[in-house]
Amino acid sequence: MAQSQAKATSAAETAEISMAGWSGPRRLTLPALALDSGATLAPVEVAYETWGSLAPTRDNVALLCHALTGDAHACDLAHPDDPRAGWWNPLVGSGRVFDTDRYFVVCVNTLGSCYGSSGPASQCVDLATGQQTRWGLDFPPITVGDIVRAQRATLAALGAERLAVVAGGSLGGLQALEWAIAYPELVARAIVIGAAQRLPAQGLAIDDIARQVIMADPRWQGGAYAPGEGPAIGLGLARMLAMLTYTSAAGLEARFGRGLATQPSDWPAWGPRRDVETYLHHQADKLARRFDANSYLYLSSAMDRYDAAEAWGSDEAALGRIRAETLVVGMSTDWLYPPELARGLAEGIVGVGGSARYAEINSLDGHDAFLKEWRQMDAALRPFLNGQG
Amino acid sequence: MAQSQAKATSAAETAEISMAGWSGPRRLTLPALALDSGATLAPVEVAYETWGSLAPTRDNVALLCHALTGDAHACDLAHPDDPRAGWWNPLVGSGRVFDTDRYFVVCVNTLGSCYGSSGPASQCVDLATGQQTRWGLDFPPITVGDIVRAQRATLAALGAERLAVVAGGSLGGLQALEWAIAYPELVARAIVIGAAQRLPAQGLAIDDIARQVIMADPRWQGGAYAPGEGPAIGLGLARMLAMLTYTSAAGLEARFGRGLATQPSDWPAWGPRRDVETYLHHQADKLARRFDANSYLYLSSAMDRYDAAEAWGSDEAALGRIRAETLVVGMSTDWLYPPELARGLAEGIVGVGGSARYAEINSLDGHDAFLKEWRQMDAALRPFLNGQG
Numbered sequence: 001m002a003q004s005q006a007k008a009t010s011a012a013e014t015a016e017i018s019m020a021g022w023s024g025p026r027r028l029t030l031p032a033l034a035l036d037s038g039a040t041l042a043p044v045e046v047a048y049e050t051w052g053s054l055a056p057t058r059d060n061v062a063l064l065c066h067a068l069t070g071d072a073h074a075c076d077l078a079h080p081d082d083p084r085a086g087w088w089n090p091l092v093g094s095g096r097v098f099d100t101d102r103y104f105v106v107c108v109n110t111l112g113s114c115y116g117s118s119g120p121a122s123q124c125v126d127l128a129t130g131q132q133t134r135w136g137l138d139f140p141p142i143t144v145g146d147i148v149r150a151q152r153a154t155l156a157a158l159g160a161e162r163l164a165v166v167a168g169g170s171l172g173g174l175q176a177l178e179w180a181i182a183y184p185e186l187v188a189r190a191i192v193i194g195a196a197q198r199l200p201a202q203g204l205a206i207d208d209i210a211r212q213v214i215m216a217d218p219r220w221q222g223g224a225y226a227p228g229e230g231p232a233i234g235l236g237l238a239r240m241l242a243m244l245t246y247t248s249a250a251g252l253e254a255r256f257g258r259g260l261a262t263q264p265s266d267w268p269a270w271g272p273r274r275d276v277e278t279y280l281h282h283q284a285d286k287l288a289r290r291f292d293a294n295s296y297l298y299l300s301s302a303m304d305r306y307d308a309a310e311a312w313g314s315d316e317a318a319l320g321r322i323r324a325e326t327l328v329v330g331m332s333t334d335w336l337y338p339p340e341l342a343r344g345l346a347e348g349i350v351g352v353g354g355s356a357r358y359a360e361i362n363s364l365d366g367h368d369a370f371l372k373e374w375r376q377m378d379a380a381l382r383p384f385l386n387g388q389g
Numbered sequence: 390m391a392q393s394q395a396k397a398t399s400a401a402e403t404a405e406i407s408m409a410g411w412s413g414p415r416r417l418t419l420p421a422l423a424l425d426s427g428a429t430l431a432p433v434e435v436a437y438e439t440w441g442s443l444a445p446t447r448d449n450v451a452l453l454c455h456a457l458t459g460d461a462h463a464c465d466l467a468h469p470d471d472p473r474a475g476w477w478n479p480l481v482g483s484g485r486v487f488d489t490d491r492y493f494v495v496c497v498n499t500l501g502s503c504y505g506s507s508g509p510a511s512q513c514v515d516l517a518t519g520q521q522t523r524w525g526l527d528f529p530p531i532t533v534g535d536i537v538r539a540q541r542a543t544l545a546a547l548g549a550e551r552l553a554v555v556a557g558g559s560l561g562g563l564q565a566l567e568w569a570i571a572y573p574e575l576v577a578r579a580i581v582i583g584a585a586q587r588l589p590a591q592g593l594a595i596d597d598i599a600r601q602v603i604m605a606d607p608r609w610q611g612g613a614y615a616p617g618e619g620p621a622i623g624l625g626l627a628r629m630l631a632m633l634t635y636t637s638a639a640g641l642e643a644r645f646g647r648g649l650a651t652q653p654s655d656w657p658a659w660g661p662r663r664d665v666e667t668y669l670h671h672q673a674d675k676l677a678r679r680f681d682a683n684s685y686l687y688l689s690s691a692m693d694r695y696d697a698a699e700a701w702g703s704d705e706a707a708l709g710r711i712r713a714e715t716l717v718v719g720m721s722t723d724w725l726y727p728p729e730l731a732r733g734l735a736e737g738i739v740g741v742g743g744s745a746r747y748a749e750i751n752s753l754d755g756h757d758a759f760l761k762e763w764r765q766m767d768a769a770l771r772p773f774l775n776g777q778g
Contacts, residue, residue, distance in 0.1 A: 201647065217605065240594075267600070
């Protein structure tokens with residue numbers, strides 16, 4: 001959605017935007033990337049966008065890490081007042097939290113995604129036949145560590161290796177945390193939102209069910225579906241399930257209750273169509289049209305497998321590596337990473353001598369509050385970035 | 390499961406049990422039942438079991454209402470110490486909460502189920518061909534009111550129309566509530582557990598997703614699958630989703646955490662198999678083997694459509710009809726009918742001049758706590774039935 005809007009930008013507008021500091025959609029090719037699995041991916045395509053300018057001192061980089069189905073278009077300077085035009089639009093721009101007059105803002109499409117960076121939907125060469133084909137399930141399993149490593153290589157290629165701040169929510173929050181742990185010397189500030197050291201059992205269970213639902217769709221075909229012929233029903237159902245975990249019981253009740261939709265149900269024997277169903281089906285259709293099912297499987301499992309302590313032996317050892325000033329933001333009605341876990345992450349960093357604070361977004365929007373509660377997000381992030389509060 | 394154990398009981402044991410007051414599995418045929426949809430179902434098969442004896446005064450009936458995938462085997466006198474042999478085994482028997490020395494305990498398999506009462510898996514006559522066939526989706530939609538009406542007709546046939554107590558949890562709790570509202574003159578005491586006047590939006594959403602998952606399985610075939618060839622994968626996935634709503638985040642975390650299963654994953658690219666996944670897959674397999682997918686669709690939608698106020702115009706009008714002493718039991722970690730809704734039901738009854746009290750089961754077992762927390766259930770129900778507390 002954000003991508004197509006970006007593409008729809010006219011040439012005249014693009015020139016104007018570029019003057020305001022937007023790079024436009026960019027791609028680069030990394031020669032190779034060593035993965036946690038032991039495999040090497042070569043070459044690696046990376047899609048990214050930047051806003052603002054890299055300072056001569058190269059110390060003003062703000063890396064924004066997107067969530068599972070997001071893309072590199074964090075901000076849309078052509079539509080600065082549309083919160084949906086870029087996924088963090090209200091937080092990025094001149095005078096905004098991620099101030100493009102101050103920061104060189106970078107957003108890299110996640111490895112494994114389908115928005116320009118290498119992933120299971122990308123073309124590759126079949127070694128047996130020499131033909132171009134799609135990776136599908138032959139794409140190697142990836143980790144949050146791999147995603148971060150691809151970002152680091154991308155930033156190095158841009159001459160921007162040190163981060164004034166890395167920030168992200170959900171899967172992006174795990175990336176921000178992993179940056180701070182894996183590369184403590186490179187990260188001055190980290191903002192970890194709707195995330196913790198690892199996903200609890202309930203989230204693991206929901207994600208497993210969602211993956212099973214995708215793979216149960218006969219159109220999935222073991223991941224070997226042709227472009228545009230993927231498991232739209234299964235992916236849509238997985239999205240409906242995920243959307244539930246991105247909102248909250250109270251939020252759904254306040255917004256939809258048991259309200260009846262005007263459109264009749266496809267299955268009247270099961271009762272009238274309700275507003276909450278219409279909402280979920282709409283979300284399902286939207287995602288099934290824009291996202292690759294295999295990318296969903298790779299990235300949701302990367303989220304599940306992430307454990308901050310894994311490479312270092314314990315939470316204490318992992319969190320003890322962090323040198324960044326860290327802000328952890330929890331959402332009051334977050335199912336996936338409940339606020340007590342986000343708070344626990346901040347306390348864990350402080351407990352091993354690090355510098356961390358915790359802020360909580362009060363919202364009925366659950367896990368997705370970091371993409372909706374703009375005023376509270378601004379209030380939590382701005383003082384932290386200004387070294388106050 | 391409970392049924393097969395009942396069937397496995399030897400002839401000698403059966404005689405002994407019968408002496409102790411168990412009817413054994415029984416069936417009767419009602420000539421016809423007028424349904425809320427306006428359709429008439431004729432004839433109607435009903436499976437039921439009874440324990441204890443009907444008093445000459447016919448005022449000692451305890452009707453137990455089972456949950457969505459339950460059956461009439463509430464109690465197993467042959468295995469009184471096995472809590473799984475009958476779904477309320479620890480609560481039924483001589484000296485137990487539903488004391489078979491005092492009560493004539495009756496449990497009727499729900500209309501629409503697949504455990505002996507008429508439902509979509511039952512045989513019917515194809516009016517066009519005169520051949521025996523399975524109802525499938527030609528079975529009429531049913532409501533909680535219809536389920537209760539079938540129970541009432543069954544009890545009338547047993548000469549046991551007045552209820553000393555009606556009790557049930559989840560879908561059974563809706564039935565107990567509906568009994569008290571629809572037939573106030575027949576119900577002396579009602580025990581409504583894990584239920585409320587209606588299901589909130591989040592439960593509606595989850596149930597809708599579960600039904601879509603079943604119907605997306607190609608083996609569902611529009612409900613026209615042959616016996617034993619139903620949508621096992623879809624039904625299993627629906628069960629996994631439902632099981633999540635029957636437990637709680639804290640319960641899953643305490644029991645499974647991120648523990649790794651010994652069995653390898655079918656999809657190692659998505660990570661190792663975890664204990665919580667093994668648990669859910671086991672539950673999925675069990676239900677897919679024992680339950681009919683169409684019954685699941687009919688009964689889950691009956692739960693969703695239930696609204697206590699619907700026939701009476703408002704909660705006040707509906708609850709104002711109740712003459713029963715009512716006990717509402719909420720479960721502290723219930724997702725589907727959160728405890729504040731159960732408490733609200735009790736308060737609503739009191740608010741219109743009725744007699745109701747509220748008890749809460751403190752448990753990590755979520756919605757399913759009424760099938761697990763035997764000591765707390767006993768402590769909540771026993772004094773109520775004895776007119777104390």
